[in-house]
Amino acid sequence: MAVPIPTSVTTANLTGTYTLNAKLSDSSQSVLKMQNISWVVRQAVAYSTVTITLKQYTNDKGVVKLDQDQVSTGGTRNREERVLDGEWRESENKIWGKVKGRTRWVKLADVEDDYLKQGWDSTDGDFIESLVESATDTWTALQLYGFAEVEGARRHVRKVVAKKGNTVERIRLIYDWKG
Numbered sequence: 001m002a003v004p005i006p007t008s009v010t011t012a013n014l015t016g017t018y019t020l021n022a023k024l025s026d027s028s029q030s031v032l033k034m035q036n037i038s039w040v041v042r043q044a045v046a047y048s049t050v051t052i053t054l055k056q057y058t059n060d061k062g063v064v065k066l067d068q069d070q071v072s073t074g075g076t077r078n079r080e081e082r083v084l085d086g087e088w089r090e091s092e093n094k095i096w097g098k099v100k101g102r103t104r105w106v107k108l109a110d111v112e113d114d115y116l117k118q119g120w121d122s123t124d125g126d127f128i129e130s131l132v133e134s135a136t137d138t139w140t141a142l143q144l145y146g147f148a149e150v151e152g153a154r155r156h157v158r159k160v161v162a163k164k165g166n167t168v169e170r171i172r173l174i175y176d177w178k179g
Contacts, residue, residue: 018175048073101132
């Protein structure tokens with residue numbers, strides 16, 4: 001059984017290390033393929049352990065940031081730096097290329113997509129919403145970060161709705177706590 005995430009870890013402080021639980025998560029292959037991610041990278045994701053290290057902090061300007069370092073045992077590394085102020089920013093991402101996105105806290109009542117609203121421990125409190133759009137393609141990915149009890153343990157969960165044209169993919173990613 002997985003080690004439950006301490007209740008002190010919330011969307012107000014996600015700092016820690018988490019491992020993607022591939023058995024409990026939905027496959028991300030359809031989303032990655034839709035985003036034109038190479039077959040090699042998709043295979044690395046599918047057949048390796050993915051670990052993310054999150055560091056959430058307030059910088060000297062009073063802005064809350066969430067830095068994510070992702071590493072797979074296949075050797076694929078990716079870094080994402082998010083600012084939780086809802087402002088649009090452009091960035092160059094090693095995996096997704098040139099993107100623009102915004103990250104902010106939201107109340108579940110303000111989330112429009114029914115899939116994203118379901119399956120959380122609590123409907124109170126803040127969730128982290130991240131919207132990313134490709135600058136070189138037509139896909140978008142809307143994620144909601146929170147916590148849910150899954151198979152008897154409190155886990156970090158990210159629900160994703162990805163769209164490209166008329167294609168819509170919905171997946172749930174479940175992370176185990178490492179500390």
